[in-house]
Amino acid sequence: MSKKTSGNSTLKKIFTIIMFGVSFIYFCAFRFLVIPSGDDYFWLGKMGKYLMNHMFYGPQATYGGSSNGRYLGNLLEIVTMHKLPVAILAYGIFWTLLLWCIWYLSKKTITSLLLSFLFIFTMQDAFINNILGWNAGFVNYVPPVVMGLIYIIVVNKGVAKKFVPIVSILLLLLGLAGGLFNEVWNITQLALGLLVLGYSYWKKDLKSYHITYFLGTIGSALIMFTHKGYHEASTYRKTSYTLSTIWDTYSKVTHFWLITFNLILLIAILLAIFVLAIKTKISSENKLAVSIFSVIFLIYYIIINNFFRNNFHLNPMYGYKTVRASIAVPESLVSIALMIFIGYCIWVFFKNDPKMWLYYLLTGVIAGQLLFVSSPVNSRGYFLSYVLMYLIGMKFVLSALNELRIKNYLINLILLATLIVCGYTYQSMMYANYHANLIRVSDPDYYNGKKELTKHVPYVKFVWFNDLMNQQNAPYWKNHIDTYKHILK
Structure with missing residues (x-):
């Protein structure tokens, strides 16, 4: 390898490390500015505590769809709503891991790195509103897909590399955990495990961790769908075969x-x-x-x-x-x-x-x-x-x-410039929303229950349900302001 090639490789590694570090910081700051809404306050309060103490099962008339087998999703929702530092770390880690997985599965070039980082800026408004800007959406949908992509990475890497036996155990646990966030991914990871198993068997390259991961997904499905909440009449969940x-x-x-x-x-x-x-x-x-x-x-x-x-x-x-x-x-x-x-x-x-x-x-x-x-x-x-x-x-x-x-450096410069503009724009909108919200929730009459909120934040798509104002919680914001007033000044 020439000195020039070696130098370019080193610069690429440094740039990649810096980019993922910036990503983590960016998403941590983003989460601090997220305005919780609706279900977030349900899980924060007495209802969430009751469900946690009863294995997330409660009477349908009272708890409806919240009585479910999303054991890890529900638990992460409760913890992140009670502990903002944990919420910030979880948000930063899982979003950055998602981008890392997309990059890793796409040749690991600088161009693929920049395209991976543009992921959130390509999302339609529905995903921004329900996943990016809502804690309840994030905790139930981002971590499990990260776990699924990690499995695909391991399988892809395992074609040319032999893993130590503990990997089989870790992937068993990954399969068990990945399905306990939402029902859709629970069934999807079963299909993922089965497809990998069948393809590996056909190619005569079946590995022990292919089997253990699939067993983990079966265990996850059994844990989730034996939950009593799915076996009672529900006004929330309905299916149709018509x-x-x-x-x-x-x-x-x-x-x-x-x-x-x-x-x-x-x-x-x-x-x-x-x-x-x-x-x-x-x-x-x-x-x-x-x-x-x-x-x-x-x-x-x-x-x-x-x-x-x-x-x-x-x-x-x-x-x-x-x-x-x-x-x-x-x-x-x-x-x-x-x-x-x-x-x-x-x-x-x-x-x-x-x-x-x-x-x-x-x-x-x-x-x-x-x-x-x-x-x-x-x-x-x-x-x-x-x-x-x-x-x-x-x-x-x-x-x-x-x-x-086209010269790679030209493409990368355009992508990097686009990424900087998009990143600044989104963070600016979150900042504007956050401070507009602080102003409206700081009214003593709102705290004391004498009046409801009357003004929307500037960018409603970044707050779940387009900032439906009766989905906010005065005690949460009073506590938030009292706790972080040294930062908010």
Whole structure:
């Protein structure tokens, strides 16, 4: 290795370490500025304490959907609401780990590092509102997907490396823990374990930790779904196996979160597919079909997003209250066509990449589960699919950039500049929200219960349920101000 190459490698390592350090600090500061809402105060108070003392089981009439088998998600919610320093550390660690996993699974280059860090700035508003800006959403959805990605990293690394026996035990525990945050990932990690097990057996490369992880996911499912809360009549959770109900929910609500509203990611993927179609050596039939359809889908999604934004009103949960079937059905059919098209493009360009097929199949597993849910219907479950879609998008984009032969330093400078602007913008909006909230909750009449809040924070999408004001808690903010007044001055 030449001195120049060695020096570049050292600089890359230093830059990578600095970036992850900055990420951790950024997310820690972000969490301090998060305004809790709704369920956060439920778990903070007497109701949460009761459930914790009764293995998260309570009468349906009183506790509804909060009586569940999300043992680790519920526990982390309670701890982080009682201890802000723990909340800050957990938020910083898990968001940074998520970005690290995305980077690690995407070739570990500087370009992939910067694209990984842009992840949160590509998320649609529904994910910002329900995951990034809400403690209850974060604790139940970010840690489990991190655990799943860590398993994929271990499996990928294990192809060329032999692990010590303790890894099998650690992955058993990882499988047990990963499913105790939410029901969707609990079932998805079962599918993940089974897919890896089947593929490894087929390739004659079955390892002990493939088996122990899968056993852990089975144990996790048994622990969660034997919880008594799932075996009683519930006004909160409802499923439907009626095809008309499933189709109505998908066409009028859920496909927007799965596909349509992920506009930044869709543009990136479709542009990358177009570049690959033009630049790579594939059959003329594939070249023509893929390039034409990528352009058609690209134009369509830009137009349809603009159409919905200008003609329909989103409710505070980022879903349209009423969409005519004449609009919803064709739009949802296009979304299905797009999913098929992306699968076809994976086959054309990356047919021998097992990770791409794994992400694609797991996205279908997650979406497949949610098709049967008639209540509660929300965007949070689709965040897990979005992470996997982003990994698919990273592969397409990085491959397309490689084909374009643009100097790496130019691409990286543009990405770094974009990252700095986006990071500053989000942190500024959080800061503005936080101080606007401090002003409104510092009113003695609010503390004393004489009046309700009357003003929204400036950027409502960063507070759960678009800053529904009756979801705030005066005692929490009084205690917060008294505890951190030396910082807040």
